[in-house]
Amino acid sequence: MAEVLVLVDHADGVVRKVTLELLxxxxxxxxxxxxxxxxxxxxxxxxxARDTLAEHGAVKVYVADDPQLSSYLVAPTAEVLAALVSRxxxxxxxxxxxxxxxxxxxxxxxxxxxxxxxxxxxxxxDGGAVRAEQQVFGGSTIVTSTVVTGTPIITVRPNSTAPxxxxxxxxxxxxxxxxxxxxxxxxxxxxxxxxKGERPELSGAAIVVSGGRGVGSAEKFxxxxxxxDSLGAAVxxxxxxxxxxxxxxxxxxxxxxxxxxxxxxVAAGISGAIQHRAGMQTSKTIVAINKDPxxxxxxxxxxxxxxxxxQVVPALTEEVIRRKG
Amino acid sequence: MPGxxxxxxxxxxxxxxxxxxxLRPAVLAVWPHRRNRRDTREQRRETGTEMNIVVxxxxxxxxxxxxxxxSEDNTxxxxxxxxxxxxxxxxxxxxxxxxxxxxxxxxxxxxxxxxATKETIRKALSMGVDKAIHVLDDALHGSDALATSRVLAxxxxxxxGADLVVLGSESSDARMSVVPAMLAERLGMxxxxxxxxxxxxxxxxTIKRLTDEGYQxxxxxxxxxxxxxxxxxEPRYPSFKGIMAAKKKPxxxxxxxxxxxxxxxxxxxxxxxxxxxxxxxPPRQAGTVVKDEGEGAAKLADFLATKKFI
Ligand SMILES: Cc1cc2nc3c(=O)[nH]c(=O)nc-3n(C[C@H](O)[C@H](O)[C@H](O)COP(=O)(O)OP(=O)(O)OC[C@H]3O[C@@H](n4cnc5c(N)ncnc54)[C@H](O)[C@@H]3O)c2cc1C
Numbered sequence: 001m002a003e004v005l006v007l008v009d010h011a012d013g014v015v016r017k018v019t020l021e022l023l024x025x026x027x028x029x030x031x032x033x034x035x036x037x038x039x040x041x042x043x044x045x046x047x048x049a050r051d052t053l054a055e056h057g058a059v060k061v062y063v064a065d066d067p068q069l070s071s072y073l074v075a076p077t078a079e080v081l082a083a084l085v086s087r088x089x090x091x092x093x094x095x096x097x098x099x100x101x102x103x104x105x106x107x108x109x110x111x112x113x114x115x116x117x118x119x120x121x122x123x124x125x126d127g128g129a130v131r132a133e134q135q136v137f138g139g140s141t142i143v144t145s146t147v148v149t150g151t152p153i154i155t156v157r158p159n160s161t162a163p164x165x166x167x168x169x170x171x172x173x174x175x176x177x178x179x180x181x182x183x184x185x186x187x188x189x190x191x192x193x194x195x196k197g198e199r200p201e202l203s204g205a206a207i208v209v210s211g212g213r214g215v216g217s218a219e220k221f222x223x224x225x226x227x228x229d230s231l232g233a234a235v236x237x238x239x240x241x242x243x244x245x246x247x248x249x250x251x252x253x254x255x256x257x258x259x260x261x262x263x264x265x266v267a268a269g270i271s272g273a274i275q276h277r278a279g280m281q282t283s284k285t286i287v288a289i290n291k292d293p294x295x296x297x298x299x300x301x302x303x304x305x306x307x308x309x310x311q312v313v314p315a316l317t318e319e320v321i322r323r324k325g
Numbered sequence: 326m327p328g329x330x331x332x333x334x335x336x337x338x339x340x341x342x343x344x345x346x347x348l349r350p351a352v353l354a355v356w357p358h359r360r361n362r363r364d365t366r367e368q369r370r371e372t373g374t375e376m377n378i379v380v381x382x383x384x385x386x387x388x389x390x391x392x393x394x395x396s397e398d399n400t401x402x403x404x405x406x407x408x409x410x411x412x413x414x415x416x417x418x419x420x421x422x423x424x425x426x427x428x429x430x431x432x433x434x435x436x437x438x439x440x441a442t443k444e445t446i447r448k449a450l451s452m453g454v455d456k457a458i459h460v461l462d463d464a465l466h467g468s469d470a471l472a473t474s475r476v477l478a479x480x481x482x483x484x485x486g487a488d489l490v491v492l493g494s495e496s497s498d499a500r501m502s503v504v505p506a507m508l509a510e511r512l513g514m515x516x517x518x519x520x521x522x523x524x525x526x527x528x529x530x531t532i533k534r535l536t537d538e539g540y541q542x543x544x545x546x547x548x549x550x551x552x553x554x555x556x557x558x559e560p561r562y563p564s565f566k567g568i569m570a571a572k573k574k575p576x577x578x579x580x581x582x583x584x585x586x587x588x589x590x591x592x593x594x595x596x597x598x599x600x601x602x603x604x605x606x607p608p609r610q611a612g613t614v615v616k617d618e619g620e621g622a623a624k625l626a627d628f629l630a631t632k633k634f635i
């Protein structure tokens with residue numbers, strides 16, 4: 001059976017959930033081979049990641065552990081994957097549909113002369129043809145596409161499928177890379193973490209709690225954070241909020257912010273403008289709290305509360321904490 | 326730096342046994358100009374100034390209008406929408422202008438698209454861009470990101486000695502966010518994308534790249550490809566004077582043949598992926614909406630519990 005390359009999304013060997021989703025989808029297309037591109041100590045990274053990858057069906061794990069790989073932006077990872085594509089002739093390459101995952105995929109497509117499909121919400125195989133489903137125009141249209149040239153390179157949105165276990169060997173295979181000068185063009189000289197606490201990252205989070213202009217001020221955003229923490233959720237924001245500087249830009253959801261597709265999306269004090277919806281409309285379950293019964297966000301909700309978020313959100317937080325016991 | 330040229334070519338050949346990338350005319354078309362470009366750039370640096378900046382912009386349907394696919398060929402039905410400059414590209418134009426204002430030099434706007442794209446080009450010129458290249462060719466209809474990056478790369482070869490290529494990080498219609506990275510790959514230039522801040526200093530450029538947790542500081546030497554996010558600046562409105570001046574600014578309209586690209590390699594036919602079918606998503610089931618009379622939070626918690634979120 002042909003290999004299917006899956007780029008492992010991880011933080012120092014702690015494998016992110018989207019990787020398990022990709023491995024689950026990859027099994028439909030062939031034999032999953034995880035590609036683990038490590039930090040300085042990739043050996044240790046493999047040891048940490050191995051069990052999780054094995055449980056979810058990785059037959060092989062390609063390990064590339066040159067410290068340079070993480071010192072430069074995007075291009076090195078694309079180069080490693082391109083080398084693996086020519087070596088393994090995989091049936092497809094799957095990557096997470098995050099900002100960086102898509103950029104890696106884009107460069108890989110150019111390098112290997114392959115078609116690219118991004119933001120897939122489902123991937124299937126049908127008699128050798130790999131098909132991807134994408135939801136476009138804010139989820140109003142579902143498109144089914146195939147790659148007609150080269151190796152299908154597909155980025156898949158986090159939370160598109162439930163990870164399934166399927167034990168496999170996860171045999172280590174080391175990859176030696178000699179990075180071209182080109183791949184060492186954009187050097188990362190500093191990484192600044194502005195986040196406090198242990199909240200999940202917005203792009204892959206299973207639950208997102210977002211606040212809008214209705215929150216009222218930067219200080220009052222604490223009520224949104226408290227609800228997020230009670231649910232183990234990531235915090236999102238509308239553009240009105242990031243424009244006003246109440247919350248950092250990287251939390252913006254929508255047309256010109258992040259696209260999220262969590263199991264649960266909570267919108268508090270957000271009107272539901274078309275550009276906001278473009279970033280959250282494919283969420284599985286949507287709830288909203290808004291004092292205006294006519295707010296367009298209510299057209300999308302599974303459950304909505306018409307009321308003052310400053311009453312409802314703190315009360316909900318208490319209720320969640322109480323029920324979770 | 327003649328060594329760089331060899332690396333670029335091997336970099337592109339190595340992964341692909343068929344040598345397909347090497348043979349892509351876009352890359353070859355850019356190639357011969359590159360060394361000259363470096364020379365001119367180095368000369369300019371020695372004399373202390375002058376940035377040659379190209380900003381790529383796209384015309385898109387207004388995000389307020391409802392988008393749909395045409396049932397004839399599964400592409401965006403542009404007749405059904407009002408065209409505007411992609412919002413993120415306004416920030417790219419503004420950033421290009423600011424860099425020119427600080428360092429001196431020239432800004433060229435590059436856009437590919439149907440005849441109506443002239444409006445978007447005109448807007449960039451009205452904002453203060455010096456001149457324009459419009460790639461206009463019927464065969465471009467339906468081009469995907471790969472074809473787009475290829476055409477842009479070939480068109481960039483016409484700008485001698487570009488130091489900086491600036492783009493918006495995403496278009497509001499395709500929303501793939503891949504063209505800047507692809508363009509960097511094709512041009513063999515460093516990729517500095519999702520910038521919320523750009524600083525040019527002599528022969529190098531440094532950005533703050535927006536990430537999930539904060540930002541990364543990324544630096545490269547010129548020439549480089551930069552993509553920007555909104556909030557990097559506040560795009561200016563064209564002034565009356567700017568609008569009048571724009572009418573006299575040169576627009577170089579080129580066809581695919583001028584760029585040495587075969588029609589069959591772009592547009593719908595040249596696309597390396599294909600839309601097989603599309604359907605309208607089933608509308609969401611109407612949900613329950615309750616009015617809070619003290620019980621709102623408890624009811625919402627009940628709902629979350631039935632869905633097993635708590
Ligand atoms: C090209 C373009 C791109 C854009 N990109 C994005 C994007 O990426 N993301 C994005 O979000 N927007 C984007 N926008 C902006 C978008 O059009 C809206 O302006 C924005 O989403 C509004 O944010 P909001 O819902 O927080 O604010 P508003 O629309 O002002 O809504 C505030 C809501 O809060 C409610 N409210 C007020 N007080 C309370 C209270 N005490 N309790 C409960 N409810 C209360 C109000 O009833 C109202 O519905 C974009 C716009 C354009 C033109």
